Amino acid sequence: MAGLPLRLFNTLGRELQEFAPLEPGRARVYTCGPTVYAYQHIGNLRAYVFADTLRRVLEWKGYEVVQVINITDVGHLTSDMDEGEDKLELASQREGRSVWDIAAHYTDVFMGDLAKVRVRPATVWPRATEHVEEMIEFARALEEKGYAYRLEAGLFFDTSKLSDYGKLALLDLEGLQEGARVAPIPGKRNPTDFALWRASPTDAERLMEWDSPWGKGAPGWHLECSVMSMKYLGERFDLHTGGVDHIPVHHTNEIAQSEAYLGGAWVPYWLHNEFIGLGETKMSKSKGGTLLLSDLERQGFHPLSYRFLLLGSHYRNQTEFTWRGLEGARVAQRRLLERLRERIPAGGEPLAYDQAWARLDGSARAHLEGLDAAVSADLKTAQALAVLTQLSRDADVPAGDLAVLVAAFEAVLAVGLLDLAPEDLDPPARELMLEVGEVERLLADREEARRSRDFASADEIRDMLDRLGVEVQDTPTGTTWRVRPAVGQREAGRD
RNA sequence: GGCGCGGUGGCCGAGGGGUUAGGCGGCGGCCUGCAAAGCCGUGUACACCGGUUCGAAUCCGGUCCGCGCCUCCA
Numbered sequence: 001m002a003g004l005p006l007r008l009f010n011t012l013g014r015e016l017q018e019f020a021p022l023e024p025g026r027a028r029v030y031t032c033g034p035t036v037y038a039y040q041h042i043g044n045l046r047a048y049v050f051a052d053t054l055r056r057v058l059e060w061k062g063y064e065v066v067q068v069i070n071i072t073d074v075g076h077l078t079s080d081m082d083e084g085e086d087k088l089e090l091a092s093q094r095e096g097r098s099v100w101d102i103a104a105h106y107t108d109v110f111m112g113d114l115a116k117v118r119v120r121p122a123t124v125w126p127r128a129t130e131h132v133e134e135m136i137e138f139a140r141a142l143e144e145k146g147y148a149y150r151l152e153a154g155l156f157f158d159t160s161k162l163s164d165y166g167k168l169a170l171l172d173l174e175g176l177q178e179g180a181r182v183a184p185i186p187g188k189r190n191p192t193d194f195a196l197w198r199a200s201p202t203d204a205e206r207l208m209e210w211d212s213p214w215g216k217g218a219p220g221w222h223l224e225c226s227v228m229s230m231k232y233l234g235e236r237f238d239l240h241t242g243g244v245d246h247i248p249v250h251h252t253n254e255i256a257q258s259e260a261y262l263g264g265a266w267v268p269y270w271l272h273n274e275f276i277g278l279g280e281t282k283m284s285k286s287k288g289g290t291l292l293l294s295d296l297e298r299q300g301f302h303p304l305s306y307r308f309l310l311l312g313s314h315y316r317n318q319t320e321f322t323w324r325g326l327e328g329a330r331v332a333q334r335r336l337l338e339r340l341r342e343r344i345p346a347g348g349e350p351l352a353y354d355q356a357w358a359r360l361d362g363s364a365r366a367h368l369e370g371l372d373a374a375v376s377a378d379l380k381t382a383q384a385l386a387v388l389t390q391l392s393r394d395a396d397v398p399a400g401d402l403a404v405l406v407a408a409f410e411a412v413l414a415v416g417l418l419d420l421a422p423e424d425l426d427p428p429a430r431e432l433m434l435e436v437g438e439v440e441r442l443l444a445d446r447e448e449a450r451r452s453r454d455f456a457s458a459d460e461i462r463d464m465l466d467r468l469g470v471e472v473q474d475t476p477t478g479t480t481w482r483v484r485p486a487v488g489q490r491e492a493g494r495d
Numbered sequence: 496g497g498c499g500c501g502g503u504g505g506c507c508g509a510g511g512g513g514u515u516a517g518g519c520g521g522c523g524g525c526c527u528g529c530a531a532a533g534c535c536g537u538g539u540a541c542a543c544c545g546g547u548u549c550g551a552a553u554c555c556g557g558u559c560c561g562c563g564c565c566u567c568c569a
Contacts, residue, residue: 014499032569040569047569087567169564172498221567243569248498273569274500277562312518313508318501318562325507328519335518338533382509386517393534455528462530473531 001025001061002353003372008054008239008379009316011247011270012168016378019269021238027063029055030229030267031122032242032250035072036106037091041290042306042321043276045117049307050273050315050379051241052119056412057375060352068232069122070225073103073129074218075208089207099207103129113293116303118414124232128224132210135219135227138261139196139212147260148196151187155197155214157257160190165256168270169248194253195220222253226261235262239269247272277320296326300427300485304416305330311381311413330425332389333415337422339392344403348418350411356404364401367391368408375412384413429483433468443472443479 006019021027031051034040051067058065075088092099111121128135139155142148148155159165166173173192199217200206209216229237242251251270258266278291296306309329313319351359356368367387374383388409391397397405410417416424432439442461449457462472469484 034569035567044569050569170498171565244499245564245568248564249566275563275569309507316500317508319508322507324519328507332518335533342533380509382517386509389517450528453528459529471531474527474529475532476526 001063002357003061003369004376006057006061006376008269008271010268011272012268014170017269019238021063022236022268025062025064027058027065027239028233028237029058029065029067029239029241030225030233030237031067031069032225032240032246033070033072033125034106034110035075035087036103036110037075037087038106039292040106040110040113041292042296043278043290045113045119045293045306046276046310046315047241047243047273048114048119049117049310050271052414053311053315053375053379053381053412054239054241054271055120056414057379060375060408060411062352062354065123066233067122068124068126068229070228071103071107071125071127072221072224073100073107073127074132074224075099086206086208092207103127113303116293117307118304118416126228126232128219128228129208131224131228131231132219134231135223136197136210136212138223138227138257139214139219142196142257142260145260147257149189150214151185152199153185153187154195154199154217154220156185156188156193157196157220157253157260158189159192159194159253159256162256162260165192166252168255169252171248171252194222194249196223196257222250222257225250225254226258229267230258236265237267239271240267241271241273244272244274273315274318277318291321299323301326301330302416302420302425304414304420305333305425308333308385308415311385311415313382315379315381334422334425336389336392337416337420337425340402340406340417341422343399344406346419346421348403348407350414350418351404351407352411353408356408359404360401364397364405367397367401367405371405371409371412381413384409388413427485429485430469432470432483434470439465439470439481443481446472447479 007016008019009015010017019027029051031048034044048069051069055065055067073088075086075090088099088102091102095102097105111125114121139148142157143155147161148157150156165171171192197212197214197217197220199215200209206216206218209218229240240251240254255266293303293306297303305326306329309321309326312329353368353372357365360368370387370391371384374380374387377383388406391402391405391409406417442465446458446461449455449461465472465481470481471484472479472481
């Protein structure tokens, strides 16, 4: 594969490791997707921008990538396994729509948001509800192998059967036993045991339930990821991504049931993104305090400015979202585009490493290698942006080479380097308060005053237009004007 | 309480034993009749206390502070 070896931080082992696929030239990736009972906030989006970056880098280096992102459209519970209410059912009651409508609606919005931040569509988007049969089969196989036991609450996985349970999260099982668990399920053998099948309550009917060898109920949360990933990627595949919150429970249990099922090692590389903070608390779908991509757009920001902001920090670092930070990213991105557009026209296609390499000669190739060095070191997109910024200021790089290099950067970063104009990042203008002809007449008057060196009158006209929301700029090629942007961009957040 | 991750110049954020991260803002300059925009220049920072070392922001130990997970959550 092209360029330097790709080094990634593997949560399994907590160290940087060189990526080596199970099958040469092919990378199979599973990305933990959302539960679609609510809008995905901008913190959620980071997980997919991260996974997208991984995918783009792999493809850029010449791997054939297959990526699966699941859609969890089965409700799971709001608290412990036999407590609380189903989140999808809750949303259904709240919004007066069927659970199926709820799932469909939030799935659509989610995919729309991903498209806006240029996260490429997954190769497959499997839905949990379409794989319940396979999940039942999987659970039955585990039961046959002696890894499961039945309780009134459903079918449970016996984590004590695995000697290395918790290896991903470095769980301290002794410590866990002492930890106060909420509402323990009667009969559970170990605190870490989890449901493969959740039996429906006998006194109430669930909106989503299926028949199974263990009675009516719904599949355990972790089951779908094991089942759907194996179905679409093969029993063993290369990479599994998700947020750090999944490490201790969800991914730990996925590994447990999958390795029990296979009788051996499952996925070699586990990658996790850190959280985005928002002021005092993290963003949480259940606790509120979230921002949506549409909130950012309402404040006049282009979705790709949010992507630009995200790429400015490493995916494994907790960072804070602030409006100031987003504004900073917007300005930086705009200036970058301005410098690029001065030298190379918009258009063209993103270029993979090999394609770019073939079109460059010795000195320009060093810049390509700079990009490769950055992304090959655990996807250091921030460093890639720094390299790009330097490049955009380097007058020694011929325009032809620059165009090739920018196309290579765009292939990995996807921040609009090829197709956006700087103005595309500006907030939308507000309503013009006077006729366009009027503005132009006033500007003509001003131009005349300037020509006769009556600057007092000229400035008076400019001030007046400014009060009406029209910004006037004198440039070497003449005077231009625009309606001042509509929004004060810092209405929310803590700054 | 257990496990995990951090504390970098006004702000955000890279880096990671001796050579510039970068961005935003500020300041100075160029340009401009003046502005605006743009461009150029400008910051010797790395929580605290010890230790290792010729040399530590970077390694080790401790302290303080923050965050995440342990319960649905990216």
